[in-house]
Amino acid sequence: MTDGSRPLSLCAREPHVPADRLVAEMVPPPRFDSVRFDNYIPDPDRPSQAEAVRVLEEFAAGLGGGPTNGAGAGGIRRWFRRGGRSADGPAASAGPRGVYLDGGYGVGKTHLLASLWHATEAPPERKAFGTFVELTNLVGALGFQQTVATLSGHRLLCIDEFELDDPGDTVLVSTLLGRLVEEGVALAATSNTLPGKLGEGRFAAADFLREIQGLAAHFRALRIDGEDYRHRGLPDAPPPSDAETVTRFAHTTPGASLDHFPSLLDHLSRVHPSRYGALCDGVEAVCLTDVQPVPDQSTALRLVVLADRLYDREVPVLASGVPFDALFGEDMLKGGYRKKYFRAISRLTALARDARRSVDT
Template sequence: MSSSPSAGSSTTGSPTAGEAPIAEAAPVSLCSREPHVPADRLVAEMVPPPRFDSVRFSTYLPDPNQPSQTEAVQVLETFAAGLGGAHAVGGSARRGFFGLGRPKAPKTPPGPRGVYLDGGYGVGKTHLLASLWHATPAEPSLKAFGTFVELTNLVGALGFQQTVQTLSGHRLLCIDEFELDDPGDTVLVSTLLGKLVDAGVALAATSNTLPGKLGEGRFAAADFLREIQGLSAHFRPLRIDGEDYRHRGLPEAPAPYGDEQVTKAAYATEGASLDDFPRLLEHLARVHPSRYGALTDGVRAVCLTDVQPVPDQSTALRLVVLADRLYDREVPVLASGLPFDQLFSEEMLKGGYRKKYFRAISRLTALARDAKPLVEASGAA
């Protein structure tokens, strides 16, 4: 069935032989979006993101030169198995919204209530954390997975007591990228986790470094255990050594393309967005980071022109969150301008948020590699 081009279409007819197909509608602009995320969506989305939806312990490929990686898999498999047990099912036991009206699930025997995955960026901690969520023998409504930022956003949306009530019936709460650089939020979440441990919820976490704790790109378990105060006895640290798997044995990331190539690829790619990088950075300041995932709803590729160095730390930290959401959702990023390893100043890369910036570079580079076929398919290569 044929149809006329829609408003904003980039083509006036069918492509001729040898030409790349042109998307029927012009690309969207992330700068035109100001999403609002209701509290119930925040709760429903506490599951591993699309990139980690199909990961399992069996799909984790330990580096043979890093025995700690194999050991971590074995410990986590045992930990997951220990979270099993009968639990109520059926209509009479279904949980009402926010966890009301459901009997609490049976909990595991006394012992360490949590595991902390300690290692550098790119060693597969999120893969292992999501694998633990998948391997825990409980229905999805009794397991929660989210970043530290998403957890604090949940508390902001529901209130502290309602969040405790919502999560206290869970078997497991997985927290990725536990933020240790905001004392107020750290105390808030530590208090929340204390309530959940008292309710019998098992915990698993990865974390970021504290400001000034550079550690060659690694975390320090002692920092994490100290910052969560009275919860340290409930966590078993698991050290995971290794190199950044995202670039291990892979070719160098493609160099940035020209503005014309990026624009042509954006118009030729269904579901792509197209934005000027400096304008996008300005727009991110007007959207709460909890909404960055919703900002990219339905976007299948992000195309950026005129990538420049990030001007300040606040902007840089917002970009880190956007990079995480794009990586979670496996959205390729095609860009012109500077390469991603020049986004952050030398001062930023030596400062307290060093680990976050290197993670963002690593993830954006991987997404840039994923975007290379878009240019080839558009004929703009």
């Protein structure tokens, strides 16, 4: 039974995202609008979490006030001087100019990164927040020099999910961040991989060791230990629904989309990942039928990006077929991208719980 309305279809959408929108949307996503340091709840059994809050609060305080470019970034220099770095010489030579949050999925790294963005005293147009994918997409849309010009006046650049997937990204980002550091931009990043280990298991990282080490030199690494907060103390993930339930929910829920999962995967191959956020515009729930294990790594990585964008926008996902923890094969879960896949499973499971609550009410 339906109410006569027709659900949306992600497969029918081919969004165009102008470059100015990419720049304007470099702010924390809706899920992280209200996060702050004081509503991050550290696990008392994991002292590294409370230590990360302390260090980031100090870092944010060091960014308050003063000019944002060149050697005048005194607040940043003072922050690193307290950490044992010299304040002599130009800003670019004052040691690392950023913090790098390393830890497993679900320990609250994005919460902390967004809290840093909110705590930094600068107007929104003077600080930027985006995923690593969104940053590389911005360079693709604007060109390298224009990206440097656009971001060089910023006080802070936050990069979430910092992961190098190919040698081209390694050289591009190493060069970009080096230029921004020279302009006095402070950096903050999150990742599941220490900066000196980026690229391992994905490409011949040893051939690009110089660039990777250059990236690592920009950051002071903070390790955050802990369990995945999304599932701490919660029941197991809900089982998949049957196709009839998914279809009925799609037809009776305003703003819901309904797609055949294999068709959606095929559609994603024709839409650039930079547009996956726009693909979800106005979608209140995603309904998928016939979910199957993804067939190859390229498809799997595209699905990871879509899962991230849905999670950022708090879009519940109701699906039939295999459970989300069966999306990625054993070889993928043991390979170089395994941390991405576990993050996607974690986030999709959380969104599946949200959808199940709607179905059950």
